[in-house]
Amino acid sequence: MTTISSRLAVAVLGSGNIGTDLMIKVLRNARHLSMEAMVGIDPESDGLARARRMGVATSAEGLDGLIGLPCFKDIRIVFDATSAGAHGRHDIALQAHGVQVIDLTPAAIGPYVIPVVNLEQHLDAPNLNMVTCGGQATIPIVRAVSRVARVHYAEIVASIASKSAGPGTRANIDEFTETTSRAIVEVGGAKHGKAIIVLNPAEPPLMMRDTVYCLAELDADQEAIAASVRQMAADVAAYVPGYRLKQQVQFERIDGERRINVPGLGPAQGLKVTVFLEVEGAAHYLPAYAGNLDIMTSAALATAERIAARRLGSAG
Incomplete structure (x- = not known):
């Protein structure tokens, strides 16, 4: 398994509000994750601009752009912060590459996961859905x-x-x-x-x-x-x-x-x-009033951190 600096490499798909907030949380707070790529479809998005300033690889060509990045070979988890409609295609393509997916859309392809309730039951699921x-x-x-x-x-x-x-x-x-x-x-x-x-x-x-x-x-x-x-x-x-x-x-x-x-x-x-x-x-x-978005990104981060800690053999 490839790791970077004893961390699990991750990428964010979707450069809107949720994806950008999640990227910043990973960069600031993650203990077991390495933020490698941020991908969107709007080359002028603030999320992609921030990612570039923070030294994160970017692409404005969506999922295909992510797969084409040199760092993609290292990525083990992708957070999908796009839409329920797009997630189905994303999941199929990422599963073909053996990448675990944490879904922040309501697509519900994988099991519903609430970290404090049932995360431990689904750590090995190829797709984990963060509900809403x-x-x-x-x-x-x-x-x-x-x-x-x-x-x-x-x-x-x-x-x-x-x-x-x-x-x-x-x-x-x-x-x-x-x-x-x-x-x-x-x-x-x-x-x-x-x-x-x-x-x-x-x-x-x-x-x-x-x-x-x-x-x-x-x-x-x-x-x-x-x-x-x-x-x-x-x-x-x-x-x-x-x-x-x-x-x-x-x-x-x-x-x-x-x-x-x-x-x-x-x-x-x-x-x-x-x-x-x-x-x-x-x-x-x-x-601060956008707690509805913050709880999604916080739950996704907590989920990925637990998965990474387990894969890397860390206690927490």
Whole structure:
């Protein structure tokens, strides 16, 4: 296996906001990764210009340009920060070269990966999907509830600043809701799931806010759920420092005549669990209010770091 200075060589495909922020995170914070190439399709993009200034190899010819770079032979992981539509072709080509792919689009070709929930199960997967920004923020909370009590239904609402939603985010909104809803079930552990995204046009822009609603079994232990949520929030904050609970976990008993109509379930009773979150970005490249983008790049970096540490035989 080829390594550079005892680090695993990586490249970023996509020179937009997410790809540029990720490149900067790798350069500043990575312990086991070597940032070798940044590739896009706009030769005038700020991401490619920054990469050149930072000494990173670049190409404005997309995936074909990446494969044509001299350093490509060393690259072991490629972060795809383009679009769900383009990712399928990228994945096929990169797999043919034996390159592991970390997918920051909602394409969901590979398994859904939330670092604090299920990364260890998928370290050898050829393609790892980072779900969505809303998924990275909220699915850990759904999992925190479901590991304590059965969750009949979970619904998440991700509210992000309109200014932080670039062309790629807007083009992928349908994929966002579908991918996040499936991951709420497959990774979060809820029986049914639903995801909603809100683009907030407020000025000045607001930080990413997420609300998680879970309908758990009626006799669930509230103290155990609250403790599990607090621990999970701390675990996420270990790699996304701006991730935090906005207030204490809220509980409401829905029983007797007060049943609620739940999508996929019909009239239901249970313990309603409500969690309010805020995600502040690290402002490496993007504004602090763009926590929705920061949590994606932070999760992708944490995933690649763990993969690299394992491959290189490091403890962390």
